[in-house]
Amino acid sequence: MKEKRIASAGYVSLGGLTFSGIFNIGDTKHIQSTSKGIALQKEGARFKAENNINFNDYSLFNREMNLPEIVTPVQKETIHHSDTISVNNIDIIGISEAALFQIGNLEKSYSESRIKHFRRYSSV
Amino acid sequence: MNRKMKMEVHNWDLNVGNVEITTVTASSVFLIGDNDEFALSSFFDTPPEAAALGSIVPLASSS
Numbered sequence: 001m002k003e004k005r006i007a008s009a010g011y012v013s014l015g016g017l018t019f020s021g022i023f024n025i026g027d028t029k030h031i032q033s034t035s036k037g038i039a040l041q042k043e044g045a046r047f048k049a050e051n052n053i054n055f056n057d058y059s060l061f062n063r064e065m066n067l068p069e070i071v072t073p074v075q076k077e078t079i080h081h082s083d084t085i086s087v088n089n090i091d092i093i094g095i096s097e098a099a100l101f102q103i104g105n106l107e108k109s110y111s112e113s114r115i116k117h118f119r120r121y122s123s124v
Numbered sequence: 125m126n127r128k129m130k131m132e133v134h135n136w137d138l139n140v141g142n143v144e145i146t147t148v149t150a151s152s153v154f155l156i157g158d159n160d161e162f163a164l165s166s167f168f169d170t171p172p173e174a175a176a177l178g179s180i181v182p183l184a185s186s187s
Contacts, residue, residue, distance in 0.1 A: 005135065005158065021148070058169075065165045078133040078158070085157050087140045092148065097166075099148040100155070108161045111151035117170040 003078075007104035008086040014095065020113075021095035027105045035098040036061060039117040051120075060116050 004027050017023055020033040038053055055061045087103050095101050098113040140156050148154045151166040 005138075007157065060167050060169050063167065067163050067165060073128045074131050075128045076131045076133060076160070078135060080135045082135065082137040085138045087143075087156055089142045090140075090145075091143065092145045092154075094147045094149070096147065096149045097151065099150065099152045101148055102153075102155050102157060104157045106155060106157060106159045109153065109159070109163070111153070111164045111166075113149075113151040113165070114167040115150065115169070117168070119171060 003080055003083075004105045005080055005082075006084045008084050009090070009103050010086075010088045012087075012090045012092075014090075014092050014101075016094040016096070018094065018096045020098040020111075022100045022102070023095055024100075024102045025104060028102060028109075029107050031100060031106065031109045031111075033098040033100070033110075034112040035096075035114070037097065037115045039115060040120060041118070042120040043122045058116050061114055065112065 007025050007027075009025050012025075014023060019037065020035040022031060022033055024031075036055055038055070038058070040047070040051075040053060042051075085104060090103075092101065097115065098111040100109060100111060135158065138156070145154065150168060151164040153162065153164065
């Protein structure tokens with residue numbers, strides 16, 4: 001991309017931006033966001049340190065990702081016939097878990113999200 | 125000789141009117157614009173309801 005286009009946003013309404021979520025208007029060279037989470041549903045209202053919940057105890061957080069090898073022997077030429085990206089109205093409730101919302105130019109983006117959800121019973 | 129694929133991109137008008145989204149989550153992307161490269165990964169593990177031991181809400185009590 002030799003030239004970047006101008007990003008023009010009118011009205012954006014965003015309810016929540018959490019857990020490595022990104023919202024950007026304009027140009028981005030490189031984005032890298034990661035998010036790890038354990039969603040535990042258990043009996044009782046108290047979550048204590050002695051519950052012993054660790055990321056390392058679950059294989060999901062150590063598993064290898066299956067990403068494609070990034071080799072791009074492509075020579076790209078971009079010709080802009082219009083110099084503005086224009087947005088009128090956007091309404092989003094939430095952006096979460098290494099997700100991205102961008103208006104504009106983005107060169108590289110890398111996102112990784114891992115969520116383990118389980119229930120734990122105090123007596124069976 | 126190192127041969128490369130040549131790609132020519134023509135960007136014409138990009139105008140967005142009205143967008144309504146509930147959530148963008150777990151390594152997802154919502155982009156209005158130009159991009160070169162994406163690498164997105166998401167792991168999500170949740171128990172199937174059938175594997176849950178007992179019911180979450182007790183429906184009746186014998187005692």
